[in-house]
Amino acid sequence: MREQITVSQYIIRFLESKGITWIPGVPGGTILPLYESLAESSIEHVLARHEQGAGFFAQGRARSTGEVSAVFVSSGPGVANLITAVADAQRDSIPLLIFSGQVPLALTGTDAFQELPTTSIVSPLVKKVYKIEEPTQIIETLEEAYYLSGSGKMGPVWIDLPKDIQTQMIEIVTNRLPIKLSQNEGPLEGKGSEEDSSGESLTLFLQEFKSLLEGSKFPLLYLGGGAKKEYLRLREFVSRFQIPAVTTLMGLGIFEKNDPMNLGMMGMHGTVVANEALGVCDLLIAIGVRFDDRATGAIQKFCNQAKIIHIDIDAREIGKNKLIHLGLQKDISEVLPFLIEEDFCFQNINALEQIETWREIPAEHPMKDILSDFASVLPEGEHFFLTDVGQHQMWVAQYFPFTNPKSWITSGGQGTMGFGLPTAIGVALSNRDAQVFCFSGDGSIMMNLQELSTLKEQNLNIKIILINNEHLGLVKQQQDLFYGSKHSGSKFHFHPDFSLLCQSFGLGYSEWDWSLGVEDLRRILKTKGPAMIEVRIPSTWGVYPFVPGGKSNQEYILDQIVM
Incomplete structure (x- = not known):
């Protein structure tokens, strides 16, 4: 059965099919056709008082559920006000699907009321930005955009919608709308994969991983936000092999606070024991991290005594900031089962004893x-x-x-x-x-x-x-x-x-x-x-330890001014 519906109606039906039950936003003239279709749907609208707030509402859903979340804003200042929340989502790999209104196509480039060149402004901040200039383009775009946002290294994807496009009609086959895909499926046949999925490459990696680990005396795990979803297996891994671990700000909670293998947060305000361990480890196993400056301190001084293994879902991050010895572009979920089942033999008793001495350095507050x-x-x-x-x-x-x-x-x-x-x-x-x-x-x-x-x-x-x-x-x-x-x-x-x-x-x-x-x-x-x-609290309280900019993680300040 064929049916004629508007582009905006199609968008709302698509979002309903993905299980989205509420959408935050702030309406304005150029996005009102989409709001008209939203009013006729089962999706609840949550009216923010500012577009930045709307973007963070959507982030709250995405960060707490792991699901792609949508947000609606109008053109011009609506787009500009949302950018802070989108930039934040991009840096922390949060899956957002942004729909912005835009002036009608005939007014593009005329400096029309509330016109901004949205696609050029936001393109550095998103995985991809689309401007819909032909009604049927929306069908393929939505599937691709949703997939891109929630797959691989997740992040925001932006769809810019001229007002006149939103009201135009498209023909659909009712019982095929929309195509429902999981976030692990691609939107198109023959899409390929950025990852090398061959078993041979993983086998070679595991062989080299085993060799490096068994040759080390002070192995250390370095875990970030990209490792969070496998926190239970990571706990099992460190418990079985007694490999101590440090985490970034985004990796907190992977280990319980009192886990003896948990050295705590590393970096600018990291624990003494975490930062000292980074200075002397001879093998650093980095998973789901970017080697960013707040975590590493002066990168040229970071872990210079260690060989570095880096596992990340995004090939662009591997070796980007720090020379590594072994890298693998994989989802950690595909690697950990093999690591847990392996039988590694190495001696790090002296390292564990040294860690206990660092724990005794006072850092009370x-x-x-x-x-x-x-x-x-x-x-x-x-x-x-x-x-x-x-x-x-x-x-x-x-x-x-x-x-x-x-x-x-x-x-x-x-x-x-x-x-x-x-x-x-x-x-x-x-x-x-x-x-x-x-x-x-x-x-x-x-x-x-x-x-x-x-x-x-x-x-x-x-x-x-x-x-x-x-x-x-x-x-x-x-x-x-x-x-x-x-x-x-x-x-x-x-x-x-x-x-x-x-x-x-x-x-x-x-x-x-x-x-x-x-x-x-x-x-x-x-x-x-x-x-x-x-x-x-008194304004004299500071945050310590503190690693000043440009210093190594071992050049921390412990002095505290408290009253």
């Missing part, structure tokens, strides 16, 4: 006790922990006892202030039975504060833990260390009354005096619905 107290009174159930960006982010990363990597969500590669609140909203919308906790700072919270309206409107079970030191803390810390304590632009000379602010948004508010114990906090956390918990 009052935030460790505060966050331990917080974790001790969490209600039972499923939890998600998010942060904005700043000192509070690093403290949570250093001290919070994550039980699995799915529960930990933060902005890594871009370090986007304003990330936490809107992303938490997306997480809560996608996990209605979960309890969502968003740690923010008094600087970050102001950057997407408008989404408190959406939080109240949706009545989500989100608790915002506001760490308030009345400064841009990491900026002040660097000014104290390297710029003669000249606090230019790092202190807020006016602060809102957050209790009155929450009252105006209809949200619950409490202030937790952490020096008085946890009973008040326990009571607050048991309360259902959205609320803010303000925690006041």
Whole structure:
């Protein structure tokens, strides 16, 4: 049976077929035809107060479920406002499908009202951008775009929709609309694969891997966000062979906090034991990582005594920043089963003993006790922990006892202030039975504060833990260390009354005096619905250890100024 429908109707049916039940966005003139079709569908629209917020709502769904998520914005300023969230998604490999309105084709290039050259602006930030200039183009484009976003190294894909194209008719065969593919399937026959899928290449890799590991005295795993999905097998691997591991910010939760093989986070604010181990290991097994500067410190000094094995799904990352000895472009899921079944024989007893001496180097901080107290009174159930960006982010990363990597969500590669609140909203919308906790700072919270309206409107079970030191803390810390304590632009000379602010948004508010114990906090956390918990701390508290820019990971600063 054949049917005539509009391009916008086709898009909505396609999204319904992929199991998308809600879409965030902000409407405007050039995308109203798509909104008309959305109104006729079963998909709920979540109205953000700013397009950046909408992008982070979609990220919350994608980061917490692993599924491709969609977002709608209009042309011009709608596109420009969304770019920050898309750049953040690109750097952290988050699968988003973006639909933007555009001026009608006849007005392209005329500087029409709210016209921007979207495709040229966003092309460096996405896996691919499409501009639909012919109605039937949408059929193949949607399948390909959805597949690209959710496969391989995942990321955002952008579809730009001229207003007149959205209303044009296309003919479809009703019982074949749309083609339903899993994210592991390609959209077209003969698509090929970027990966070398031959068993021979994997066999040769495993032989060389075994040789390098058995010849080492201090092997070390280096794990990032690309390894998170296999955290259970990775725990099994390190437990069986007693290979210690360090993780990036994005890899936290792969190992439990008290796992003896877990050396913790590496890099700029990494643990002493993680960074010291990196300095002396003789074999570094890197999985799902980019060798980025926040993790490696001065790259020319990074692991120079070690041979390096790098496994990553993206061939472009292998050997990009650091010379390696053995590389494999594979999904880690295809490799780990063989590694776990292998019988490796090597001696690293001396290395494990050395690790224990590094653990004894003191690196205590009052935030460790505060966050331990917080974790001790969490209600039972499923939890998600998010942060904005700043000192509070690093403290949570250093001290919070994550039980699995799915529960930990933060902005890594871009370090986007304003990330936490809107992303938490997306997480809560996608996990209605979960309890969502968003740690923010008094600087970050102001950057997407408008989404408190959406939080109240949706009545989500989100608790915002506001760490308030009345400064841009990491900026002040660097000014104290390297710029003669000249606090230019790092202190807020006016602060809102957050209790009155929450009252105006209809949200619950409490202030937790952490020096008085946890009973008040326990009571607050048991309360259902959205609320803010303000925690006041001195501005003199810093984040340590700290590796200054341009230094090796072993040139860390341990000094702490606390009061």
